Amino acid sequence: GDVAVLVPAAGAGVRLGPGRPKALRLLAGEPLLVHTVRRLAAADSVHTIVVAAPVAEVSAVRDLLAPIAPVTVVPGGAERQASVAAALAAVPPGPDIVLVHDAARALTPPTLVESVAAAVRAGHDAVIPVLPVVDTIKEVDAGEVVLGTVDRSALRAVQTPQGFRRAVLVAAHVAAGDALTDDAGLVEKQGVPVFCVPGSDHALKITRPFDLALAEQLLAGGG
Ligand code: CTP
Numbered sequence: 183g184d185v186a187v188l189v190p191a192a193g194a195g196v197r198l199g200p201g202r203p204k205a206l207r208l209l210a211g212e213p214l215l216v217h218t219v220r221r222l223a224a225a226d227s228v229h230t231i232v233v234a235a236p237v238a239e240v241s242a243v244r245d246l247l248a249p250i251a252p253v254t255v256v257p258g259g260a261e262r263q264a265s266v267a268a269a270l271a272a273v274p275p276g277p278d279i280v281l282v283h284d285a286a287r288a289l290t291p292p293t294l295v296e297s298v299a300a301a302v303r304a305g306h307d308a309v310i311p312v313l314p315v316v317d318t319i320k321e322v323d324a325g326e327v328v329l330g331t332v333d334r335s336a337l338r339a340v341q342t343p344q345g346f347r348r349a350v351l352v353a354a355h356v357a358a359g360d361a362l363t364d365d366a367g368l369v370e371k372q373g374v375p376v377f378c379v380p381g382s383d384h385a386l387k388i389t390r391p392f393d394l395a396l397a398e399q400l401l402a403g404g405g
């Protein structure tokens with residue numbers, strides 16, 4: 183494998199409600215992060231996995247993942263971007279392709295990992311998996327009055343794993359200013375073209391209780 187995967191997993195999971203940090207919340211009896219790492223490790227291209235864990239849970243996460251796959255665990259930061267930067271700094275020499283993948287996308291199929299990695303290998307410096315936007319999108323003012331309807335056909339909902347030529351991601355993080363919610367955003371600011379590949383419904387981000395319930399149902403149905 184020529185791919186390192188960074189897994190930001192240091193978030194609290196405020197929108198999921200009170201409980202353990204989100205990466206350690208249970209899905210079908212196992213922490214979300216176990217599901218995520220198991221699927222990453224099942225992708226043949228993946229050589230290295232670096233997880234950014236909640237600071238208080240670093241050794242617990244190491245113990246949790248040791249039976250699943252060889253994984254490096256580092257303390258995360260206060261913002262997602264800082265967690266990604268911490269994980270990036272821990273990638274050993276070797277892998278030329280770096281993927282960044284949310285721990286919260288626990289049911290992401292290994293085939294999506296491979297398709298993103300393959301697009302980087304084919305020459306795209308930055309690659310994101312996307313889905314079409316299904317709802318009509320309105321722009322509103324501060325008083326919730328509609329300003330207009332956005333042309334949905336030109337919009338995409340963005341998932342992870344996002345894939346990068348290693349040097350491109352490193353340069354983007356060195357130059358990073360304001361925290362953004364994805365890594366392709368940093369690369370865009372560097373003027374690097376970002377290529378889209380088809381995403382997967384199973385790569386949904388487990389954000390709210392509804393998403394966790396949906397993931398439980400997908401697993402119960404063999405998904
Ligand atoms: N993340 C991280 N470090 C942070 C914040 C987020 O590593 N300081 C990670 C989360 O663990 C998650 C991914 O970034 O895997 C996407 O973030 P999100 O879904 O927003 O997770 P949380 O920040 O944990 O959730 P919330 O915003 O509801 O608190």
Ligand code: MG
Nearest residue numbers: 193194195262
């Ligand atoms: Mg968050």
